[in-house]
Amino acid sequence: MKTVKVYGPGCARCTTTEQMVKDAAARIGVEVAVEKITDAKSIAIAGVMSTPGIAVDGKLVHAGGLPDAAKLETWLQG
Amino acid sequence: MTVQTHDPVPHRAKPDWLWYVGVPAVGVALYLLYGQLIPISEWVTALFPVDRHSHTGEAIAFFVYDVPKVLLLLTGIVFVTGVLRSWFSPEKTRAILAGKREIWGYPLAALLGVLTPFCSCSSVPLFIGFVSAGIPLGVTFSFLIAGPMVGPVGLGLLYGLVGWKIATIYLVFGFSIATVAGVILGRMGLERYLQDWVRELNAGPAGDLPEAQLTLVDRLRIGLEQLREILGKVWIWVLVGIGIGAAIHGFVPEEMMLRIMGGDAWWSVPAAVVVGVPMYTNAAGVIPIVEALLGKGAALGTTLAFMMSVIALSLPEMIILKQVLTLRLIAIFIAVVSSGILATGYLFNLLL
Numbered sequence: 001m002k003t004v005k006v007y008g009p010g011c012a013r014c015t016t017t018e019q020m021v022k023d024a025a026a027r028i029g030v031e032v033a034v035e036k037i038t039d040a041k042s043i044a045i046a047g048v049m050s051t052p053g054i055a056v057d058g059k060l061v062h063a064g065g066l067p068d069a070a071k072l073e074t075w076l077q078g
Numbered sequence: 079m080t081v082q083t084h085d086p087v088p089h090r091a092k093p094d095w096l097w098y099v100g101v102p103a104v105g106v107a108l109y110l111l112y113g114q115l116i117p118i119s120e121w122v123t124a125l126f127p128v129d130r131h132s133h134t135g136e137a138i139a140f141f142v143y144d145v146p147k148v149l150l151l152l153t154g155i156v157f158v159t160g161v162l163r164s165w166f167s168p169e170k171t172r173a174i175l176a177g178k179r180e181i182w183g184y185p186l187a188a189l190l191g192v193l194t195p196f197c198s199c200s201s202v203p204l205f206i207g208f209v210s211a212g213i214p215l216g217v218t219f220s221f222l223i224a225g226p227m228v229g230p231v232g233l234g235l236l237y238g239l240v241g242w243k244i245a246t247i248y249l250v251f252g253f254s255i256a257t258v259a260g261v262i263l264g265r266m267g268l269e270r271y272l273q274d275w276v277r278e279l280n281a282g283p284a285g286d287l288p289e290a291q292l293t294l295v296d297r298l299r300i301g302l303e304q305l306r307e308i309l310g311k312v313w314i315w316v317l318v319g320i321g322i323g324a325a326i327h328g329f330v331p332e333e334m335m336l337r338i339m340g341g342d343a344w345w346s347v348p349a350a351v352v353v354g355v356p357m358y359t360n361a362a363g364v365i366p367i368v369e370a371l372l373g374k375g376a377a378l379g380t381t382l383a384f385m386m387s388v389i390a391l392s393l394p395e396m397i398i399l400k401q402v403l404t405l406r407l408i409a410i411f412i413a414v415v416s417s418g419i420l421a422t423g424y425l426f427n428l429l430l
Contacts, residue, residue, distance in 0.1 A: 010199075040402070064167055065300070
């Protein structure tokens with residue numbers, strides 16, 4: 001079980017990112033709990049300056065723009 | 079939350095050669111189309127059962143010519159900008175600006191504000207990220223003002239619709255306002271007017287993400303994504319803006335325009351700013367209006383002031399920034415930036 005946090009104030013791209021994380025997890029058969037962090041303060045404390053940002057199990061793996069689907073799979077497997 | 083089961087979508091990347099051939103080919107095709115817009119739009123206008131030289135005919139001609147023109151220009155500008163900006167990121171910009179306490183940190187911040195990709199929806203985390211890295215508040219403001227004010231979309235459309243001279247004037251003065259306003263705000267020692275939680279916050283260091291290794295195709299793909307996203311968002315503003323421009327072009331008498339937005343009316347510059355600030359649109363929506371205003375003889379200074387206040391100072395942006403700035407700081411920010419805009423407006427009305 002992996003905990004994935006998607007950081008973003010709720011723009012269209014953040015929602016897409018959340019869906020991409022879920023899709024990638026389904027593809028490789030990893031169980032994930034996705035949490036969306038929309039509060040500016042928490043986003044800033046996590047060190048994310050460009051949204052959407054993604055953290056897997058507490059480790060920031062991506063910031064800014066839509067993630068690459070293939071890379072998402074690697075992050076979720078790692 | 080648990081995972082929904084979704085049919086896995088196979089994602090197959092297009093081969094590289096398709097990008098190398100396709101992008102230039104589409105570019106050339108759009109360029110050729112751009113060259114034919116006058117005959118095409120005249121032909122379309124002639125389909126309407128109105129006299130070409132009547133008010134309505136003029137308005138239709140303006141609309142039918144401007145819509146494809148603006149959309150084509152936008153396509154080119156947004157794509158090229160998206161590709162160029164893939165070399166920049168807020169994280170890199172922050173690293174460059176942190177520790178630049180000298181005076182040239184301000185123009186540098188303004189320049190990076192133009193080059194760094196960021197959307198207004200992430201301006202709060204960006205602001206906090208900058209301030210907590212020890213980037214002076216004034217430098218951060220230079221960055222935040224320059225981003226929208228001298229954005230490539232505004233400049234490119236101004237160049238295409240109004241001409242290079244006015245685009246250059248706009249670039250020089252927009253850039254100067256961003257720099258000087260940053261310096262002034264920096265000198266005022268405004269840190270105490272940040273929201274409490276921002277001052278107390280010790281944001282962690284930006285996540286040390288390994289720098290993504292992007293190929294040229296990746297960058298082209300980023301440009302295309304940008305294009306899809308931005309065109310999808312602004313097209314409606316473009317249509318509304320051109321509609322207003324067409325109405326001005328067709329129906330507003332020149333004599334009335336001279337009275338309201340001519341250089342002689344001293345109050346027209348502040349009025350343009352007061353009207354401009356609450357207007358919520360973007361560069362792509364406002365420049366067709368600017369084109370029509372200038373065409374009807376509106377004074378350049380007044381029009382520049384209008385355009386700058388629409389683009390650089392917007393209420394939604396202020397509401398977003400309210401999360402980190404106190405009202406007092408927002409008021410000072412608006413006052414300083416609008417003074418710069420007013421000064422630019424009066425200067426050009428006096429000179430020309």
